[in-house]
Amino acid sequence: MRSPDPEDSDSRRVDPGPTPPAGIDDALTALRQIVGETNVLTDPDAMAGFLTDWTGRYRGAADAVVRPRTTDEVSRVVAECARSGVRICVQGGNTGLVGGSVPPARDGSTNALIVLSTVRMTDIGDVDTVGRCVGAQAGATVGAIDDRAGRSGLAFGIDLASRASATAGGVVSTNAGGTRMIRRGNARSQILGIEAVLADGSVLRRWTSLVKDNVGYDLPSLLAGSEGTLAVITRVLFTLVAPPAVATVAVAAVERVENAVELLGAASSAGLTVEAAELMTEAGVALVADHGHRRPTTAPGPFYVLVELSGTGDIESATTELLGATDGVIDAVLEPAPARALWAGREGHTEAIARSSSTPVVKLDISVPIRALPEAFAELSRVGVDDRFPCRPILFGHIGDGNIHVNLLDVPPEHATEVTESVFGIVTANGGSISAEHGIGRAKVAWTHLGRDATDLATMRTIKAALDPRGLLNPGVLFG
Amino acid sequence: MRSPDPEDSDSRRVDPGPTPPAGIDDALTALRQIVGETNVLTDPDAMAGFLTDWTGRYRGAADAVVRPRTTDEVSRVVAECARSGVRICVQGGNTGLVGGSVPPARDGSTNALIVLSTVRMTDIGDVDTVGRCVGAQAGATVGAIDDRAGRSGLAFGIDLASRASATAGGVVSTNAGGTRMIRRGNARSQILGIEAVLADGSVLRRWTSLVKDNVGYDLPSLLAGSEGTLAVITRVLFTLVAPPAVATVAVAAVERVENAVELLGAASSAGLTVEAAELMTEAGVALVADHGHRRPTTAPGPFYVLVELSGTGDIESATTELLGATDGVIDAVLEPAPARALWAGREGHTEAIARSSSTPVVKLDISVPIRALPEAFAELSRVGVDDRFPCRPILFGHIGDGNIHVNLLDVPPEHATEVTESVFGIVTANGGSISAEHGIGRAKVAWTHLGRDATDLATMRTIKAALDPRGLLNPGVLFG
Numbered sequence: 001m002r003s004p005d006p007e008d009s010d011s012r013r014v015d016p017g018p019t020p021p022a023g024i025d026d027a028l029t030a031l032r033q034i035v036g037e038t039n040v041l042t043d044p045d046a047m048a049g050f051l052t053d054w055t056g057r058y059r060g061a062a063d064a065v066v067r068p069r070t071t072d073e074v075s076r077v078v079a080e081c082a083r084s085g086v087r088i089c090v091q092g093g094n095t096g097l098v099g100g101s102v103p104p105a106r107d108g109s110t111n112a113l114i115v116l117s118t119v120r121m122t123d124i125g126d127v128d129t130v131g132r133c134v135g136a137q138a139g140a141t142v143g144a145i146d147d148r149a150g151r152s153g154l155a156f157g158i159d160l161a162s163r164a165s166a167t168a169g170g171v172v173s174t175n176a177g178g179t180r181m182i183r184r185g186n187a188r189s190q191i192l193g194i195e196a197v198l199a200d201g202s203v204l205r206r207w208t209s210l211v212k213d214n215v216g217y218d219l220p221s222l223l224a225g226s227e228g229t230l231a232v233i234t235r236v237l238f239t240l241v242a243p244p245a246v247a248t249v250a251v252a253a254v255e256r257v258e259n260a261v262e263l264l265g266a267a268s269s270a271g272l273t274v275e276a277a278e279l280m281t282e283a284g285v286a287l288v289a290d291h292g293h294r295r296p297t298t299a300p301g302p303f304y305v306l307v308e309l310s311g312t313g314d315i316e317s318a319t320t321e322l323l324g325a326t327d328g329v330i331d332a333v334l335e336p337a338p339a340r341a342l343w344a345g346r347e348g349h350t351e352a353i354a355r356s357s358s359t360p361v362v363k364l365d366i367s368v369p370i371r372a373l374p375e376a377f378a379e380l381s382r383v384g385v386d387d388r389f390p391c392r393p394i395l396f397g398h399i400g401d402g403n404i405h406v407n408l409l410d411v412p413p414e415h416a417t418e419v420t421e422s423v424f425g426i427v428t429a430n431g432g433s434i435s436a437e438h439g440i441g442r443a444k445v446a447w448t449h450l451g452r453d454a455t456d457l458a459t460m461r462t463i464k465a466a467l468d469p470r471g472l473l474n475p476g477v478l479f480g
Numbered sequence: 481m482r483s484p485d486p487e488d489s490d491s492r493r494v495d496p497g498p499t500p501p502a503g504i505d506d507a508l509t510a511l512r513q514i515v516g517e518t519n520v521l522t523d524p525d526a527m528a529g530f531l532t533d534w535t536g537r538y539r540g541a542a543d544a545v546v547r548p549r550t551t552d553e554v555s556r557v558v559a560e561c562a563r564s565g566v567r568i569c570v571q572g573g574n575t576g577l578v579g580g581s582v583p584p585a586r587d588g589s590t591n592a593l594i595v596l597s598t599v600r601m602t603d604i605g606d607v608d609t610v611g612r613c614v615g616a617q618a619g620a621t622v623g624a625i626d627d628r629a630g631r632s633g634l635a636f637g638i639d640l641a642s643r644a645s646a647t648a649g650g651v652v653s654t655n656a657g658g659t660r661m662i663r664r665g666n667a668r669s670q671i672l673g674i675e676a677v678l679a680d681g682s683v684l685r686r687w688t689s690l691v692k693d694n695v696g697y698d699l700p701s702l703l704a705g706s707e708g709t710l711a712v713i714t715r716v717l718f719t720l721v722a723p724p725a726v727a728t729v730a731v732a733a734v735e736r737v738e739n740a741v742e743l744l745g746a747a748s749s750a751g752l753t754v755e756a757a758e759l760m761t762e763a764g765v766a767l768v769a770d771h772g773h774r775r776p777t778t779a780p781g782p783f784y785v786l787v788e789l790s791g792t793g794d795i796e797s798a799t800t801e802l803l804g805a806t807d808g809v810i811d812a813v814l815e816p817a818p819a820r821a822l823w824a825g826r827e828g829h830t831e832a833i834a835r836s837s838s839t840p841v842v843k844l845d846i847s848v849p850i851r852a853l854p855e856a857f858a859e860l861s862r863v864g865v866d867d868r869f870p871c872r873p874i875l876f877g878h879i880g881d882g883n884i885h886v887n888l889l890d891v892p893p894e895h896a897t898e899v900t901e902s903v904f905g906i907v908t909a910n911g912g913s914i915s916a917e918h919g920i921g922r923a924k925v926a927w928t929h930l931g932r933d934a935t936d937l938a939t940m941r942t943i944k945a946a947l948d949p950r951g952l953l954n955p956g957v958l959f960g
Contacts, residue, residue, distance in 0.1 A: 130741065130851040153749075175694050188698065189669055202935045209849040211881040212916035214655050214705055215931035216940045216958055218668065221701035225694055245751045261610065269633075271725045271792040273753070312751040313793020369689040371610040401691040436692035444695075451695035455682045459947070460696045466946035467939070478696055 024063045024112040027084040031066050031114070034076045039120070041065040050115045053102045054095055054165075057360075058442065060103035062089065065115045071195055071203060071234040077116060078232060079201025087113040087472045090228040092138060092170030095162040097363065098441025100174070100227050104476040113475070116232060118169050127152040127240065131209040133192050135237045138169025145238065154240040157184030161347060169233040175225030177437035182400035183275045184241055186437070188224035193237030196223055199230075199468040207237055222463075227439050228474040230467045244310030247275055248319045249339035252332035253301025257374040257399075259328030260305035264400055266322055267309055275308040275337075278346045279399035281381070284353075285345065287394065291352040293345050299331035305399065306346050308337055349396050349407075357409035362391075362416050364406040366427045367436035373402055376430040380406055383422055389415035403436040424450055445480045504543045504592035507564040511546050511594070514556045519600070521545040530595045533582045534575055534645075537840075538922065540583035542569065545595040551675055551683060551714040557596060558712060559681025567593040567952045570708040572618060572650030575642040577843065578921025580654070580707050584956040593955070596712060598649050607632040607720065611689040613672050615717045618649025625718065634720040637664030641827060649713045655705030657917030662880035663755045664721055666917070668704035673717030676703055679710075679948040687717055702943075707919050708954040710947045724790030727755055728799045729819035732812035733781025737854040737879075739808030740785035744880055746802055747789055755788040755817075758826050759879035761861070764833075765825065767874065771832040773825050779811035785879065786826050788817055829876050829887075837872075837889035842896050844886040846907045847916035853882055856910040860886055863902055869895035883916040904930055925960045 032040045041047050042064045050065045052058065063086075068074045081088050089103035103113055118139035125135035129152050136145050143163040146156040158171055160178035170176070171187045172194070184190065193207040206213075206220060223231055254260055260279055267274050282302050289295050296304060309319050316334060323332045335342055353361055368376040377395060383406075384391030391411040397404040411419050424434050428450050435444055435451065448457060461479060464471075512520045521527050522544045530545045532538065543566075548554045561568050569583035583593055598619035605615035609632050616625050623643040626636035638651055640658035650656070651667045652674070664670065673687040686693075686700060703711055734740055740759055747754050762782050769775050776784060789799050796814060803812045815822055833841055848856040857875060863886075864871030871891040877884040891899050904914050908930050915924055915931065928937060941959060944951075 128849075128851055130745075131849050175698070177692055181692070185665075185669070186692070188701070189665070198935070198939065204935050204939055205933065206936065208911045208913065209851070210847050210911075210913050210916075211850075212657050212661070212666065212847045212878075212883050213913040213931070214915045214917055214919045215913060215928055216705070216920065216937075217710075217943060218655070218701055218705055219936065219939060221668070221698055225696070225698055230697075242745075242748045245749065265610075265722075268722045269725065271790060310751060311793070312791035312795070312798055315792070318792055367690050367692040369608075369611050370691075371608055371689070398692075403692050431688045431690075433688065433690050433693040433695060435694045436690075437694055439694045440696065448695055451693070453685065455678070455684050456686065456699065457696075459678065459684055459699060462946050463697060463702075463943060466942050 023084060024086065027080060027086050027112060028064055030080045031064070031077060034080065035066055035068050035073050039067040050091060050117055051102055053099060055097065058099035058102050059105065061106040062103045062115045063112045065117055067117045067120045069120045071197065074116070074197045074232055074234050075201050075203050078197045078199065081114065081472060082200050085111050085470070087111050087475050088232070089113060089115045089474055090232050091115050091117045092167035093141060093162065093165040095166045095170065096174060096441060097365070097438045098443035100439055100441030100477050104442065118167060121234065124148045127154065128209060129154070132240045133209045133237055134240055135235055136168040137235050138167060138233050140168045142166045142171060149240045155243040156238065157190045157241045158187055161350065168236045172224050172236050173226065173228050173233055174439040177398065177401065177403065179276050179278070179398065181398060182277055183273065188221055190239050191220050191224060191236055192239050194220040194223060194233060195235040196231035196233045199473055204231060209237060227441065227477050229464055229478050230473065232473070244273065244275060246315055247308055247310040247337035248315045248334055249306065249308045249337050249342050250319050250323060250332055250334045251296035251304055251306045251342050252323055253297045253299060253330040254303050254305055255301060255328035255330060257303055257377045259326060260303060260399055261370060261373060263305060263307065263322065263326045266326060267307065270318065270322060272309045272311045272315070272318060272322070274400060275310050277398065277400040278306040278396065280304040280306070280346060280349070280396045281394065284349050284394045284396050287352045287356055288345055288348045291348060291355065293348045294341065296342055296345050297331040297333055301330040306342060346396070353394055353407045353409060359411055359413055362408040362411045362419055364420060364423050365436050365438040366406060366423065366432055366434060367401060367403045368427065368430045368432035370402045372430040372432065373399070376426060376432060377404065379426045380404065380423065383426070384408060384411070384419060389418050391419060401436070440478050442476055445478065503564060504566065507560060507566050507592065508544055510560045511544070511557060514560065515546055515548050515553050519547040530571060530597055531582055533579060535577065538579035538582050539585065541586040542583045542595045543592045545597055547597045547600045549600045551677065554596070554677045554712055554714050555681050555683050558677045558679065561594065561952060562680050565591050565950070567591050567955050568712070569593060569595045569954055570712050571595050571597045572647035573621060573642065573645040575646045575650065576654060576921060577845070577918045578923035580919055580921030580957050581650070584922065598647060601714065604628045607634065608689060609634070612720045613689045613717055614720055615715055616648040617715050618647060618713050620648045622646045622651060629720045635723040636718065637670045637721045638667055641830065648716045652704050652716050653706065653708050653713055654919040657878065657881065657883065659756050659758070659878065661878060662757055663753065668701055670719050671700045671704060671716055672719050674700040674703060674713060675715040676711035676713045679953055684711060689717060707921065707957050709944055709958050710953065712953070724753065724755060726795055727788055727790040727817035728795045728814055729786065729788045729817050729822050730799050730803060730812055730814045731776035731784055731786045731822050732803055733777040733779060733810040734783050734785055735781060735808035735810060737783055737857045739806060740783060740879055741850060741853060743785060743787065743802065743806045746806060747787065750798065750802060752789045752791045752795070752798060752802070754880060755790050757878065757880040758786040758876065760784040760786070760826060760829070760876045761874065764829050764874045764876050767832045767836055768825055768828045771828060771835065773828045774821065776822055776825050777811040777813055781810040786822060826876070833874055833887045833889060839891055839893055842888040842891045842899055844900060844903050845916050845918040846886060846903065846912055846914060847881060847883045848907060848910045848912035850882045852910040852912065853879065856906060856912060857884065859906045860884065860903065863906070864888060864891070864899060869898050871899060881916070920958050922956055925958065
């Protein structure tokens with residue numbers, strides 16, 4: 001499936017053909033010596049899965065896929081690439097939504113390009129139950145890390161729908177958010193240590209489980225969210241969390257978005273801990289109900305808020321009291337966590353949406369300041385309604401973070417750019433971000449000026465040029 | 481007072497005299513046009529307070545003290561300095577403990593040097609009660625920001641003893657920790673937006689109150705903790721927090737450091753929120769009692785842990801139950817927060833220590849992994865005991881962060897270096913940091929190799945050179 005999505009600029013370039021750039025043969029010989037014959041793939045069929053992202057929207061070309069096993073192998077691979085001028089596309093679970101995990105199409109560059117896949121780097125260390133942390137190789141999945149933590153009574157603070165495939169390296173390099181972010185913070189804030197290979201092959205390593213360590217620049221924070229453009233992350237030391245002893249999940253049908261925002265504020269003022277907070281609309285809930293999920297509340301409302309709350313004492317009573325004191329609550333339902341049926345109604349959105357659009361869904365991931373959320377939500381709900389380019393918007397998101405996933409169904413493919421820009425126009429007018437948690441990748445490179453001014457972009461380029469002067473790491477990602 | 485502390489290398493350099501470097505006159509004329517005559521100080525008496533840190537241990541020299549009022553003025557000041565090659569020492573509240581806030585002694589450089597003081601940049605914006613944030617100019621104090629937040633029923637998440645003087649720019653540029661860090665995170669994690677002037681005078685500005693904004697590198701996180709070496713922070717948009725509705729402060733005398741660590745783990749497993757956690761020793765408590773504070777518990781113990789806990793329901797009963805279930809609790813006392821008398825026993829340490837040493841106290845601020853805390857604590861308690869260089873160690877700190885403030889009393893001045901290195905030896909052997917929350921400044925430059933390897937330090941220097949190629953910002957800080 002090729003999407004006509006205008007974000008997909010790379011995949012529309014004409015591939016000049018499979019002829020590899022000169023000089024790659026020597027490099028491949030060296031790379032085979034480092035990682036072993038079987039871990040340098042050059043057969044097109046074997047490479048195919050590494051060259052297309054999971055949505056099928058982004059496709060690229062590479063001279064080889066290289067699968068190192070250790071940090072030392074990554075270091076030697078990158079050093080060889082630096083020596084021979086080979087560009088590197090770093091790939092984790094390949095679950096990204098902005099085309100950052102696959103290489104660009106062959107673009108006439110005289111430099112060869114490899115995909116460096118972390119697929120074999122799946123080691124997870126022993127859990128430190130006192131320091132509450134665990135080290136994982138870049139290719140370990142979110143689900144595997146959480147499982148390992150769970151065996152020690154702890155949990156991984158990052159959770160997202162792609163947990164079975166998304167990797168440690170991927171969530172850190174994209175600074176992933178997810179459903180637990182309101183409580184635990186983004187991926188960047190959950191890193192205690194990091195190991196990464198710089199563009200010259202040298203290994204940067206901070207690997208002490210120190211909460212406080214003010215010795216110079218926070219390089220782990222710089223690498224987090226840098227989307228593989230500054231270094232290849234090889235291992236991460238993650239902080240782990242104590243899951244709440246008891247938690248309640250409530251879904252309330254509410255009259256206005258403001259009611260949901262107020263509910264969250266009241267919850268934390270009452271001493272309750274907000275573990276998660278999701279906003280849905282009647283359009284989304286109805287669609288999900290059409291696909292076999294039960295409606296959360298008996299009475300419908302224009303909006304629905306799902307909150308998971310924890311604390312000490314009788315959380316269920318406290319939650320009931322809270323809902324009773326919140327304006328605009330039409331109907332509400334409570335279940336003890338994990339309340340999978342209530343969560344399924346929220347998590348079912350993605351699939352229901354994908355099945356309900358006559359054209360590829362235009363999926364945008366934006367955020368706005370909490371203050372602007374009600375107005376932005378209202379404006380975004382009108383995109384495509386009585387518009388030049390009619391389409392059907394379905395919004396949902398992580399309300400506590402001001403993060404809205406904008407799904408535009410039935411967009412005429414030829415108008416995807418206009419519709420995208422109309423969403424970004426609303427977002428920027430409301431002081432928001434064109435990328436809340438998915439990153440820039442290749443998809444949004446054309447729009448970074450909407451989120452960062454010229455000085456800011458120039459500063460990023462200065463740092464990129466200083467750490468990767470030849471531009472070998474993830475070419476085309478973040479920067480055009 | 482001049483300390484013989486060996487960390488104080490700059491102040492021991494011989495000042496070659498007050499002769500200003502050639503060419504400064506033109507620059508000063510330009511600077512006066514930017515900030516006004518009265519805000520360019522060159523009179524030695526007027527400058528004195530800006531050239532010595534509050535401990536009196538660090539003294540430097542400058543050709544002028546320049547006090548801009550706005551970001552625009554800072555931008556023009558820095559641009560003029562860049563034009564004329566004048567170096568800049570950035571100063572906030574001048575409460576730092578590692579000599580980073582005062583200029584170096586005159587060092588024979590042909591470049592002039594000014595102190596850029598943010599003392600006039602004290603504006604604090606309106607509190608956004610929905611987005612829970614407030615913008616403050618760099619010179620606004622921690623206390624003033626907290627007061628402003630308090631008027632809206634919110635609180636500033638950073639608190640430290642120097643709250644009346646420490647500034648927004650200072651706490652961010654040093655990535656301050658403090659007593660609320662276990663709950664709220666370090667200064668870096670409380671920044672929503674930042675405005676800073678780069679070395680060429682251009683203004684970097686990210687000023688949206690977005691929790692999620694994944695558009696490229698996290699430059700605010702890079703500037704936080706960079707100690708003024710990459711840019712001059714002019715404004716910060718801080719996240720604010722909802723203070724707990726109800727909290728209990730308990731101090732328990734315990735047999736072992738492990739007991740205190742276990743108490744914290746049990747508290748969070750029980751769903752209680754740890755707002756603060758401090759460790760003290762009998763030596764410290766006895767010293768504080770000698771200076772007029774009451775002992776916290778009736779029965780003494782070798783160690784004391786102060787915890788402030790919040791949650792929902794009956795926190796006092798929950799805390800009592802928790803203490804009853806913790807091993808090694810000898811005696812304990814509870815009071816509802818703020819429990820100022822219990823806190824005073826902890827906060828009284830600094831003054832009691834300063835008054836009890838026959839020589840200048842060697843104060844070191846280190847951290848170790850939580851797992852290593854008991855052993856490191858024991859080893860650090862033995863420094864100077866039956867040693868070649870006898871002295872009296874008193875330790876206290878933020879136990880939840882693994883952060884120990886090491887105070888060495890009665891150190892023979894000529895042995896301060898040896899004693900310091902003996903502490904750092906214990907710290908590094910335990911995988912710890914030579915600077916937990918105070919930073920490197922000038923004091924610890926000689927020891928950064930203990931905390932960062934060669935690749936790491938080289939990477940930091942690469943970033944410094946890229947963003948401040950002429951080394952005009954805070955020369956001598958962080959890098960030798």
